[in-house]
Amino acid sequence: xxxxxxxxxxxxxxxxxxxxxxxxxxxxxxxxxxxxxxxxxxxxxxxxxxxxxxxxxxxxxxxxxxxxxxxxxxxxxxxxxxxxxxxxxxxxxxxxxxxxxxxxxxxxxxxxxxxxxxxxxxxxxxxxxxxxxxxxxxxxxxxxxxxxxxxxxxxxxxxxxxxxxxxxxxxxxxxxxxxxxxxxxxxxxxxxxxxxxxxxxxxxxxxxxxxxxxxxxxxxxxxxxxxxxxxxxxxxxxxxxxxxxxxxxxxxxxxxxxxxxxxxxxxxxxxxxxxxxxxxxxxxxxxxxxxxxxxxxxxxxxxxxxxxxxxxxxxxxxxxxxxxx
Amino acid sequence: xxxxxxxxxxxxxxxxxxxxxxxxxxxxxxxxxxxxxxxxxxxxxxxxxxxxxxxxxxxxxxxxxxxxxxxxxxxxxxxxxxxxxxxxxxxxxxxxxxxxxxxxxxxxxxxxxxxxxxxxxxxxxxxxxxxxxxxxxxxxxxxxxxxxxxxxxxxxxxxxxxxxxxxxxxxxxxxxxxxxxxxxxxxxxxxxxxxxxxxxxxxxxxxxxxxxxxxxxxxxxxxxxxxxxxxxxxxxxxxxxxxxxxxxxxxxxxxxxxxxxxxxxxxxxxxxxxxxxxxxxxxxxxxxxxxxxxxxxxxxxxxxxxxxxxxxxxxxxxxxxxxxx
Numbered sequence: 001x002x003x004x005x006x007x008x009x010x011x012x013x014x015x016x017x018x019x020x021x022x023x024x025x026x027x028x029x030x031x032x033x034x035x036x037x038x039x040x041x042x043x044x045x046x047x048x049x050x051x052x053x054x055x056x057x058x059x060x061x062x063x064x065x066x067x068x069x070x071x072x073x074x075x076x077x078x079x080x081x082x083x084x085x086x087x088x089x090x091x092x093x094x095x096x097x098x099x100x101x102x103x104x105x106x107x108x109x110x111x112x113x114x115x116x117x118x119x120x121x122x123x124x125x126x127x128x129x130x131x132x133x134x135x136x137x138x139x140x141x142x143x144x145x146x147x148x149x150x151x152x153x154x155x156x157x158x159x160x161x162x163x164x165x166x167x168x169x170x171x172x173x174x175x176x177x178x179x180x181x182x183x184x185x186x187x188x189x190x191x192x193x194x195x196x197x198x199x200x201x202x203x204x205x206x207x208x209x210x211x212x213x214x215x216x217x218x219x220x221x222x223x224x225x226x227x228x229x230x231x232x233x234x235x236x237x238x239x240x241x242x243x244x245x246x247x248x249x250x251x252x253x254x255x256x257x258x259x260x261x262x263x264x265x266x267x268x269x270x271x272x273x274x275x276x277x278x279x280x281x282x283x284x285x286x287x288x289x290x291x292x293x294x295x296x297x298x299x300x301x302x303x304x305x306x307x308x309x310x311x312x313x314x315x316x317x318x319x320x321x322x323x324x325x
Numbered sequence: 326x327x328x329x330x331x332x333x334x335x336x337x338x339x340x341x342x343x344x345x346x347x348x349x350x351x352x353x354x355x356x357x358x359x360x361x362x363x364x365x366x367x368x369x370x371x372x373x374x375x376x377x378x379x380x381x382x383x384x385x386x387x388x389x390x391x392x393x394x395x396x397x398x399x400x401x402x403x404x405x406x407x408x409x410x411x412x413x414x415x416x417x418x419x420x421x422x423x424x425x426x427x428x429x430x431x432x433x434x435x436x437x438x439x440x441x442x443x444x445x446x447x448x449x450x451x452x453x454x455x456x457x458x459x460x461x462x463x464x465x466x467x468x469x470x471x472x473x474x475x476x477x478x479x480x481x482x483x484x485x486x487x488x489x490x491x492x493x494x495x496x497x498x499x500x501x502x503x504x505x506x507x508x509x510x511x512x513x514x515x516x517x518x519x520x521x522x523x524x525x526x527x528x529x530x531x532x533x534x535x536x537x538x539x540x541x542x543x544x545x546x547x548x549x550x551x552x553x554x555x556x557x558x559x560x561x562x563x564x565x566x567x568x569x570x571x572x573x574x575x576x577x578x579x580x581x582x583x584x585x586x587x588x589x590x591x592x593x594x595x596x597x598x599x600x601x602x603x604x605x606x607x608x609x610x611x612x613x614x615x616x617x618x619x620x621x622x623x624x625x626x627x628x629x630x631x632x633x634x635x636x637x638x639x640x641x642x643x644x645x646x647x648x649x650x
Contacts, residue, residue, distance in 0.1 A: 003407060006414045006437065010403075013422045016431035018400060027433035029400050029453060032357075034433065036402040036451055042441040075343060075354050077361040078335075079404065079449045082328060089331045097338045106341035108352035108359065111449070112331065116367040120440065122447040124404045126361055128354060 020137060023214050025065045025198065028135045033071035037062050038079070038124035048167050051088045053178035054123070055095025061201065062127040063103055063182035064253040068199040069136060070191020071129030073103055073184070078110035079124035083117075092123070103184060133192055141196035141215030141258035143284030148265075150186045150276050151254030152229045153204050154246025158236055172231040180253040185271035187255055193268070196258040203250040203305020208280075209289040211256060218286035223247065223293040227277040240293050247291075250306045258282055345462060348539050350390045350523065353460045358396040362387050363404070363449035373492050376413045378503035379448070380420025386526065387452040388428055388507035389578040393524040394461060395516020396454030398428055398509070403435035404449035408442075417448070428509060458517055466521035466540030466583035468609030473590075475511045475601050476579030477554045478529050479571025483561055497556040505578040510596035512580055518593070521583040528575040528630020533605070534614040536581060543611035548572065548618040552602040565618050572616075575631045583607055 007022075014022050018029050026035040037058070041047055045054045059076070066073060078096065082089050100107050105127065115121070159177030162169040183199075190197060196215055200207045205221065212219035223243040236242040259265075261281070270276065291298040332347075339347050343354050351360040362383070366372055370379045384401070391398060403421065407414050425432050430452065440446070484502030487494040508524075515522060521540055525532045530546065537544035548568040561567040584590075586606070595601065616623040 003411055003414075003437075003439070006405070006407065006411055006418070009415055009418045010405075010432075010435075010437070013418065013425065014432040014434065016400070016433060018431065019433045022434055025434075027400060027402065029433065034400070034402060034451075034453065036404055036435050036449075038404045038406070038436045038438050038449065040406065040438055040440050040444070042444075043439060075341070075352060075359070077352065077359060077451055079361055079363045080331070080335075081363070081365065081447060082331065086328055086331055089328075090334055093331070093334045093338065100338065106343065107335075107339040108341060108344045108354065109339065109347060109350075110335075110361045111363045112328075112335070113363050113365055113447075114328070114368060115365050115447070116445055119365070119367075120444045122406060122438075122440070124361075124363070124436070124449050126359075126402055126451040128359065128453075 024138050026069055028131065031131050033066055033069045033129040033131050033135055034126065035062055035065040036124060036126040038122060040122045041120040046163065049178065051091035052095035055092040056099045056179050058123055058125050059096055059099035059105065060180045060182050060253060062125045063105065063184060064180065064199040064201065066127060066129040067182045067184045067187030068197050068255055069131065070188045071131050072188065073105040074128045074130050075106050075108040076100065077108060077126040080110065080112045081115045081121050081123065082112065083115040083119050083121050103182065132188060136191050136194050136197040138196050138198040138211050139214035141211055141217050141282045143217055143282055144261055145195050145258040145282040146261050146278050147208065147219060147280040147282065148257045148259055148276055149227060149254050149279045150183045150257070150274060151252065152227045152232065152275060153200065153252045153254055154232045154249045155229050156180065156251035157245065157249025158232055173235060177251060180251065182253060183255050186274045186276065189268045189270050190257050193263060194257045194259055198256055200252045200254040200256050201250065203248045204252065204256070205247045205289060206305025206307065207256055209304060211258065212282060212288045215282065217282040217284060218288055218290065219280060219282055220290045220292060221247065221280040223291055223298060225277060225279045227275055240298065244301050248301055248303055248305050349463050351394055353456065356456050358391055358394045358454040358456050358460055359451065360387055360390040361449060361451040363447060365447045366445035371488065374503065376416035377420035380417040381424045381504050383448055383450050384421055384424035384430065385505045385507050385578065387450045388430065388509060389505065389524040389526065391452060391454040392507045392509045392512030393522050393580055394456065395513045396456050397513065398430040399453045399455050400431050400433040401425065402433060402451040405435065405437045406440045406446050406448065407437065408440040408444050408446050428507065457513060461516050461519050461522040463521050463523040463536050464539035466536055466542050466607045468542055468607055469586055470520050470583040470607040471586050471603050472533065472544060472605040472607065473582045473584055473601055474552060474579055474604045475508045475582070475599060476577065477552045477557065477600060478525065478577045478579055479557045479574045480554050481505065481576035482570065482574025483557055485576070498560060502576060505576065507578060508580050511599045511601065514593045514595050515582050518588060519582045519584055523581055525577045525579040525581050526575065528573045529577065529581070530572045530614060531630030531632065532581055534629060536583065537607060537613045540607065542607040542609060543613055543615065544605060544607055545615045545617060546572065546605040548616055548623060550602060550604045552600055565623065569626050573626055573628055573630050
């Protein structure tokens with residue numbers, strides 16, 4: 001497999017400025033933010049996952065990309081493949097409908113195709129959003145910026161781990177894994193002020209390194225400051241190992257924002273209940289990613305998140321959501 | 326399988342006016358025309374098809390939808406699944422690049438995911454176009470309109486039939502099957518004047534019936550007037566049976582336009598070499614579709630084109646391009 005060559009090739013084709021070098025999860029065309037995510041059965045969702053939750057998640061992961069750009073949902077196109085009983089597709093559409101209603105996203109069209117028997121389902125969605133002004137780039141971070149996280153990390157990864165032990169597991173963490181919440185309101189409030197912003201889908205450590213590298217900076221994450229939910233702490237604790245698991249977990253759909261250090265968050269009108277936490281900073285020198293815990297440096301774990309890799313060496317749990325080109 | 330229920334369900338979700346009732350292959354959002362088509366290995370293309378031609382075709386079938394709306398290509402998002410050797414994906418991207426270059430379509434982004442081993446590839450593309458004014462609908466046809474066809478019909482179906490006999494077949498018809506040409510220039514020239522327009526992708530008879538039904542009219546096609554290429558005539562002749570095969574063949578990516586009877590085509594500046602033929606008319610009464618040959622009525626063939634149907638009863642040759650929701 002030479003998938004890095006495939007990505008390289010894509011970058012050589014996508015040279016228009018609107019493509020943002022394929023670095024930014026979204027394209028920006030005139031005043032519109034456009035993104036597409038696909039998910040495959042057996043890779044991004046489990047065959048036994050409730051189909052409605054798969055539909056919900058497909059909408060939410062796309063909206064999370066809009067959230068990170070401060071854009072307002074304008075419309076979606078669905079790519080629906082039908083394989084096996086039609087009930088699955090009907091239930092899946094129930095989840096699509098619920099998420100579209102929840103977030104005011106009109107479904108505008110798409111394509112429905114049948115697959116050969118027993119083929120794993122591949123489901124895709126294109127979402128178009130209206131930008132509210134300048135669209136934040138992940139590459140805009142500056143040395144001295146503080147790094148802020150909207151939401152929590154680790155819940156989805158902990159939920160997936162529970163499902164791997166017991167496919168019938170239930171509870172808050174499983175719910176969060178299956179029904180992520182895009183941070184549209186917080187993203188819109190932050191967008192005019194950030195130097196850089198992206199959503200955390202592949203793991204905070206991996207995504208923070210990407211933001212830092214794209215910005216030509218080094219990121220330091222203070223693991224003590226990681227926002228963990230009480231459900232997460234009840235399940236996994238909050239020691240260094242629990243924090244590293246959360247930071248590399250992925251599927252969080254939190255927002256990572258780089259803001260000038262002096263920026264006063266009190267001036268923002270964030271949606272009620274928004275959890276926003278300073279988790280580190282950007283510097284002009286040093287490695288792309290460094291970690292500290294209780295003031296001491298911590299070695300990087302071997303795995304920072306879900307890297308784009310060949311499916312031959314990728315287990316299901318290793319890729320809830322693959323890297324985007 | 327209850328796929329009609331799936332389509333019904335989609336229609337109930339997609340109620341925004343921009344969705345055009347899911348009748349029109351495209352959505353129209355502000356001044357933009359947006360469309361998505363997906364193709365699956367073993368359904369819409371053959372595993373042994375040259376990957377570059379699959380890439381070309383994915384771009385061309387999406388651009389054909391823009392052509393039918395008179396829109397100008399603005400950008401594309403690609404949904405790329407990787408399965409098997411990366412060489413396939415690299416060659417596929419070569420075809421994507423060539424078609425994007427040919428038609429001035431910037432690739433802006435998308436998503437790349439790995440599939441489980443041996444899963445058939447599913448490839449999708451969203452294309453966004455800029456509308457040049459009012460966007461023609463397929464539902465706008467009026468009693469008394471003449472039906473015009475841009476391009477020819479039957480070539481791709483004849484090419485596919487050759488490939489089914491011999492996977493190594495070559496020649497003009499095979500080339501047309503693999504590398505359809507979207508009629509962007511003609512579509513843009515016609516769009517301000519048509520009452521209705523759509524591209525012919527599932528078979529002329531089926532698509533003409535759809536246009537007539539959506540418009541509340543009856544369509545009559547005069548099979549004598551069907552434009553056939555010399556390559557088609559050399560391979561299959563031009564008798565009634567050859568004309569019915571061409572008219573139900575599909576994968577043509579011709580344009581079907583309803584124009585006021587008195588409209589003078591000489592006033593248009595169509596691209597040099599555009600083949601445009603009057604093939605019938607719309608009436609206010611009668612069945613949705615009637616055929617004539619040499620002035621005599623002809624019974625409708627059992628199959629009008631490639632209906633959306635369950636893959637369990639669909640052979641490969643029965644679905645080069647499925648119906649869209």
